[in-house]
Structure formats: structure tokens, C-alpha cells
Amino acid sequence: MLVIECPWCGPRAESEFNCGGEADIARPLEPEKLTDKEWGDYLFMRKNPRGVHREQWLHTQGCRRWFMATRDTVTYAIQGYEKFGGAESNAAARKGTQGDK
Ligand SMILES: [Zn+2]
Numbered sequence: 001m002l003v004i005e006c007p008w009c010g011p012r013a014e015s016e017f018n019c020g021g022e023a024d025i026a027r028p029l030e031p032e033k034l035t036d037k038e039w040g041d042y043l044f045m046r047k048n049p050r051g052v053h054r055e056q057w058l059h060t061q062g063c064r065r066w067f068m069a070t071r072d073t074v075t076y077a078i079q080g081y082e083k084f085g086g087a088e089s090n091a092a093a094r095k096g097t098q099g100d101k
Pocket of ligand 1: 006007008009010059062063064065
């Protein structure tokens with residue numbers, strides 16, 4: 001079982017959390033101007049990389065807050081955590097890639 005470190009509560013068992021999928025999915029600013037394919041890509045298409053990527057997690061059985069984790073999908077090793085609105089999240093917003101949860 002993974003031990004996930006909630007930024008507010010500390011280390012907890014994986015069973016207390018729900019994964020919200022890939023982080024940094026930006027909602028289109030003008031969705032009415034997208035084609036059906038572009039809208040479908042926004043809603044459903046994810047990278048699913050082999051290796052390190054950023055994903056969103058919800059501490060469902062604890063503080064019920066969302067945060068982001070950088071995790072290696074091969075080894076399951078979590079390399080870091082970020083709160084939304086933190087310094088790292090601001091860097092993501094400048095790139096136009098901040099998550100919308
Ligand atoms: Zn928590």
C-alpha cells in the first residue's frame with residue numbers, strides 16, 4: 001500500500017485518498033468555439049505517461065482537500081506534493097496549465 005503525504009494532515013494510507021487523474025488540465029476559455037473533437041479531447045484524452053507525471057489527489061477520508069503529487073507511474077514513488085495556489089501552482093498558471101478542481 002502506498003503511503004501518501006497530505007500537505008495538511010501528513011502521511012496517511014492510500015485508502016484514505018482518491019486520485020483525480022492528471023493535473024494541469026486547463027479548461028478552455030471559450031468552450032463554445034471548440035469543435036466536438038477539441039471538446040472531447042479536453043474532457044477525455046489524457047497523457048497516461050510511463051514515468052514521472054503530476055496528478056491530483058483528494059484526501060477523501062481526512063481533510064477533504066485537493067492537492068497535487070508528482071509520481072513515477074513505473075515505481076509508484078511519489079517525488080513531491082504541492083497545494084493548489086502555492087508557488088509551484090502559480091508557475092503552472094503562467095504556462096496556462098493550472099488544473100480546474
Ligand atoms: Zn488531509
